[in-house]
Amino acid sequence: MERRDFVKLCAGSAAAASLPTPAEAYSLKARLHKRTRLVDERGAPFRLASMKTGVNYVFDYPFASTPCFLLRLASPATGGIDLQTEAGGTYRWDGGVGPQRNVVSFSAICAHKLTYPTRQVSFIGYRDRPSAASSTGKVITCCSDRSVYDPAAGARVVAGPAPQPLATILLEHGGKRDELFAIGTLGGEMFDQFFQRFGFRLELEMGSRARDTVAADSVVREMSRYSAQWAQC
Numbered sequence: 001m002e003r004r005d006f007v008k009l010c011a012g013s014a015a016a017a018s019l020p021t022p023a024e025a026y027s028l029k030a031r032l033h034k035r036t037r038l039v040d041e042r043g044a045p046f047r048l049a050s051m052k053t054g055v056n057y058v059f060d061y062p063f064a065s066t067p068c069f070l071l072r073l074a075s076p077a078t079g080g081i082d083l084q085t086e087a088g089g090t091y092r093w094d095g096g097v098g099p100q101r102n103v104v105s106f107s108a109i110c111a112h113k114l115t116y117p118t119r120q121v122s123f124i125g126y127r128d129r130p131s132a133a134s135s136t137g138k139v140i141t142c143c144s145d146r147s148v149y150d151p152a153a154g155a156r157v158v159a160g161p162a163p164q165p166l167a168t169i170l171l172e173h174g175g176k177r178d179e180l181f182a183i184g185t186l187g188g189e190m191f192d193q194f195f196q197r198f199g200f201r202l203e204l205e206m207g208s209r210a211r212d213t214v215a216a217d218s219v220v221r222e223m224s225r226y227s228a229q230w231a232q233c
């Protein structure tokens with residue numbers, strides 16, 4: 001069997017030495033969920049080589065109803081960035097996967113009031129940087145209250161009211177096979193709050209499957225094929 005020559009976590013756990021550390025701060029560890037292969041809409045492996053730079057891809061993980069962004073950035077994301085959740089959990093984001101370390105993934109549930117891409121419409125997405133945000137490169141913007149997250153910096157908040165970064169989705173890249181796997185999360189997960197607020201609606205749409213963990217495979221779609229409408233702001 002071909003030796004898997006890759007395994008690169010998007011993030012590891014470490015104390016955030018450079019952040020102002022409240023007395024109650026604590027170090028967050030990665031949470032491993034089901035190892036899920038990312039596939040295209042035909043069920044074939046979704047290969048990194050097929051990813052277009054700057055396109056907003058979406059897949060569901062770690063639950064069948066919780067969307068995540070998958071992005072190929074224009075520049076390497078080398079990580080080493082210390083982040084903190086609203087509750088004081090600290091962690092280090094170790095950057096992207098792939099040969100150029102520019103493939104990153106984050107939960108698409110806004111850390112402010114849980115806006116997320118639905119099948120009907122998405123108010124949150126990867127777009128050109130608004131003038132309020134410094135530096136260059138595309139960002140993840142939530143049109144609900146204009147929070148802006150920088151995907152090249154672990155989805156830290158660069159503008160708006162969001163109290164913490166988007167949760168990181170941990171990826172593996174399968175070297176010669178060029179496959180991508182989601183394996184876990186790191187940071188401020190919002191899944192409990194998400195199901196509390198939207199569980200009834202999700203079950204109407206998806207039945208009991210809404211709270212299931214994803215299957216062995218999860219389908220990656222461009223945002224335009226995940227949500228019928230993409231709201232601009």
Ligand code: FES
Pocket residue numbers: 110111112113114115142143144145146147160161162
């Ligand atoms: S819900 Fe996203 S900024 Fe308020």
